[in-house]
Amino acid sequence: MKTLADRSIAIVGYAETKLVRRSGRTALSLAGEAVDRLLAQTGIERSRIDGFATTLAMSEGGNPFYSNLLAEGLGLSVTWCQATEIGGASSGGNIARAAAAIQAGLCDIVLCLASDAVSTVDRSVQSGHRTEYCDPAGYAGPLSAFALLSNVYDRRHGLPHDALARLAVTQREGALLNENACEVLRRPLTERDYLDSKIVSDPLRILDCVMRCDGASAVLVMSTRRAREMGFQKLVHPVAYAERINFDPPEACGDMLRTGFTDVGPRAFGAVGWKPSDVKMLHWYDDFLIALILQLEQTGFCGPGEGGAFVMAHDMTWHGDLPLNTGGGQISAGQPGLAGGGVNLVECLRQMFGEAGARQVRDASNAMLSGIGVIQYARTWGTSTVMLLERSQ
Amino acid sequence: MSTTHPLPDVGAPFVEGLREGRLMLQFDRASGRAQFYPRPQSLYGEAGVEWREASGRGAIFALTLSRVAPPQLAGAAPYPLALVQLVEGPRMLARVNAPYERLAVGQAVEVDWSHPDSRRAFPVFRPSD
Numbered sequence: 001m002k003t004l005a006d007r008s009i010a011i012v013g014y015a016e017t018k019l020v021r022r023s024g025r026t027a028l029s030l031a032g033e034a035v036d037r038l039l040a041q042t043g044i045e046r047s048r049i050d051g052f053a054t055t056l057a058m059s060e061g062g063n064p065f066y067s068n069l070l071a072e073g074l075g076l077s078v079t080w081c082q083a084t085e086i087g088g089a090s091s092g093g094n095i096a097r098a099a100a101a102i103q104a105g106l107c108d109i110v111l112c113l114a115s116d117a118v119s120t121v122d123r124s125v126q127s128g129h130r131t132e133y134c135d136p137a138g139y140a141g142p143l144s145a146f147a148l149l150s151n152v153y154d155r156r157h158g159l160p161h162d163a164l165a166r167l168a169v170t171q172r173e174g175a176l177l178n179e180n181a182c183e184v185l186r187r188p189l190t191e192r193d194y195l196d197s198k199i200v201s202d203p204l205r206i207l208d209c210v211m212r213c214d215g216a217s218a219v220l221v222m223s224t225r226r227a228r229e230m231g232f233q234k235l236v237h238p239v240a241y242a243e244r245i246n247f248d249p250p251e252a253c254g255d256m257l258r259t260g261f262t263d264v265g266p267r268a269f270g271a272v273g274w275k276p277s278d279v280k281m282l283h284w285y286d287d288f289l290i291a292l293i294l295q296l297e298q299t300g301f302c303g304p305g306e307g308g309a310f311v312m313a314h315d316m317t318w319h320g321d322l323p324l325n326t327g328g329g330q331i332s333a334g335q336p337g338l339a340g341g342g343v344n345l346v347e348c349l350r351q352m353f354g355e356a357g358a359r360q361v362r363d364a365s366n367a368m369l370s371g372i373g374v375i376q377y378a379r380t381w382g383t384s385t386v387m388l389l390e391r392s393q
Numbered sequence: 394m395s396t397t398h399p400l401p402d403v404g405a406p407f408v409e410g411l412r413e414g415r416l417m418l419q420f421d422r423a424s425g426r427a428q429f430y431p432r433p434q435s436l437y438g439e440a441g442v443e444w445r446e447a448s449g450r451g452a453i454f455a456l457t458l459s460r461v462a463p464p465q466l467a468g469a470a471p472y473p474l475a476l477v478q479l480v481e482g483p484r485m486l487a488r489v490n491a492p493y494e495r496l497a498v499g500q501a502v503e504v505d506w507s508h509p510d511s512r513r514a515f516p517v518f519r520p521s522d
Contacts, residue, residue: 132404133430136515138474138488140461147457148476148486155455155498201474202458202493250436256455256484377430378476378484 001096001241005272009099010227010235010392013042014349016217016342019182019334022119023214027057028073030216030336031115035074038218042232044109049220051080051107053094057116058337059214061123070113080106086245086383087373088285090114091217091341093385096241098221108226114345115216118337129377140201143209145375146288147201150208152256153290159203160308164289165191167324168207168331170316171286175328177318177359178347182213182334189332208289213334217342219349224392235392236352240274242267243385251379257294257304260384261370265299268368268386276300279388280363282322283348285341285372286329291381295370299386318359326351326359341371352391366390404431406444414506416516418447418481427481449504450521451479458493465514477502477518489518496520 003009015037017030031054039046054067063069067083080101084090091114098110118124125131130139139145153159172189175181189207197207227235244260269275276299284295293307302310316324327333327347330340350356351364366389373383401408410417418427423440427447435442455476462470473489473496489496490505504511505519 129430132401133515134486135463135465136510137486138459138462138466138469138472138515139486140459140463140470140474143461144457144459144474144486147459148455148474151455151457151498199458200460202456204457378486 001099002271003103004099004238004240007237007239007390007392008224009102009221010224010232010237011095011219011221011349012227012232012235013038013220014217014346014353015041016180016346017215018180019213019215019336019343021182021184021211021213021334023117024120025117025214027059027115027117027216028070030117030214031070031074031113031218034115034216034218035111035113038111038220042220044220046075047077049076049109049111050078051098051101051110052076052078053098053110053112054083055090055094055114055116055338055341056083056085057118057339058122058124059117059120062125076111078107080110086243086371087338088287088341089243089371089373089383089385090338091345092369092371092387093243095219095221095238095345095387096243099238102221102223108222110221112219112221113216114339114342116337116339117214119212119214133377142287142375143201143204145380146208146290147204149257149380150203150290154203156257157305160293160311161195162191163293163308163311164208165194166311167289167292167316168194171325171329171332173317174326174359175332177357178327178333181328181332182211185211185328185332185334204288210287210330210335210340213336215334215336215343216339217346219345234353236349237390237392238387239390240268240271240388241385242271243383245383246376247384256379259294259298259380261295261298261386264384264386268388269300272388274388278366279368280365281326281351281361281367282324283344283367284325284370285344286325286331287335287340287372289331291372292324318356318361323361326356326361345369348389352389364391403433407431410446411512411516414512416447416449416504417444418479418483419443420445427479427483429479429483429485447479447481449516451477451485451502451518453489453496453498453500453502454478454484456496456498475518485516487516487518491520
């Protein structure tokens with residue numbers, strides 16, 4: 001997006017529910033809690049919100065009127081409303097879509113919501129290649145795809161088991177300090193625990209994978225001008241955003257491991273004139289740990305096959321030189337279904353607002369957020385997104 | 394175990410081919426490049442696609458031992474699951490009916506038409522002799 005670099009869009013508040021395994025609640029109930037909290041924190045009246053973007057919810061399956069009914073359930077009357085279904089990339093994607101809608105004059109104050117109770121009930125059905133050619137072949141869900149791509153990585157570069165273990169422990173350290181993380185995950189973890197954890201699909205370990213849970217997050221977006229008028233002191237500007245759906249359809253480069261991050265990383269950095277070494281902290285989509293290695297290699301932090309060495313050469317804890325997913329990420333806080341990207345987004349904002357308490361990063365003046373969505377057929381993932389954010393001076 | 398394809402449309406020749414023990418693929422009408430899964434257009438240009446029988450042979454491109462399974466295969470796990478690079482080019486996600494220890498990336502495989510799932514659900518491969 002060309003229109004973010006001028007800092008004309010601001011995020012003025014965020015809220016989330018605690019992540020809970022099998023809460024027994026609905027997406028609407030969780031959303032209501034997150035929105036109430038957001039309104040209380042920002043002091044905004046519900047009736048001032050005139051734009052609404054939400055992720056879908058696996059717990060709401062095939063509801064064809066989802067965003068509209070959710071707006072009704074939440075008491076919102078808006079002039080712009082949409083559900084975004086680029087999988088886990090939808091939370092960050094909604095910030096960009098809200099910005100575009102505000103700049104186009106469609107609305108003024110946008111609520112970006114993510115809510116899913118997938119661990120209580122999963123009503124989702126994927127048509128297309130998933131149903132027709134994957135399930136009958138023995139596909140057991142995204143972990144099958146990540147096991148196979150890990151096998152390819154292992155053959156080409158050697159899987160960096162030490163670095164994957166380091167990432168697991170690093171993020172767990174954040175979850176221990178995050179009261180909103182799933183309680184079952186708030187237990188100390190050692191690198192040996194990771195290495196000894198059960199293999200679910202060779203070479204993938206159970207601790208390489210996210211655990212599904214229920215939860216919701218909500219973020220408020222408006223123009224910087226409006227935010228100043230309303231007296232908001234703390235602002236975070238999304239300054240660059242790039243998105244790629246279905247990277248390289250004919251696989252022209254012939255490299256299965258090459259993802260859309262090779263496109264969106266350089267595009268986002270180029271839009272605002274940053275380079276990877278300018279980034280203060282990473283809040284990256286982490287459905288599987290190997291995805292973090294590939295993002296490091298494909299957004300310019302290091303070269304192909306160097307992700308493991310990069311991890312081992314840096315301290316990526318909240319108190320380290322390049323903090324990563326400081327609240328545990330989805331791997332150690334839980335993945336609330338299609339609302340999972342909100343876990344990375346809200347922690348990013350919490351740090352940038354200086355409200356991360358015991359795990360506050362020293363320099364949270366800017367951040368890089370990423371999103372991953374959808375599994376491609378016999379490839380990696382379908383959607384890759386990068387957003388760069390900067391705290392208002 | 395029963396698996397039915399929901400309303401095969403674009404992929405109908407593939408599904409019908411399985412019942413006859415034939416692996417049908419789409420080929421680009423201009424370049425002759427094959428693609429899988431079936432799509433309404435070619436990935437390689439705008440000349441359209443035509444269906445032709447493929448060899449059913451390929452090599453293991455990526456391999457895992459899946460200890461988890463979709464519901465219809467719950468009793469079959471653990472099983473080797475592979476990306477098979479067909480000799481015609483495209484990669485296909487499929488099970489390989491052989492002990493995992495005897496399989497390796499690069500190994501030649503072919504559709505095992507004697508496996509009942511190959512004709513009624515999706516091709517299962519076996520090591521080529």
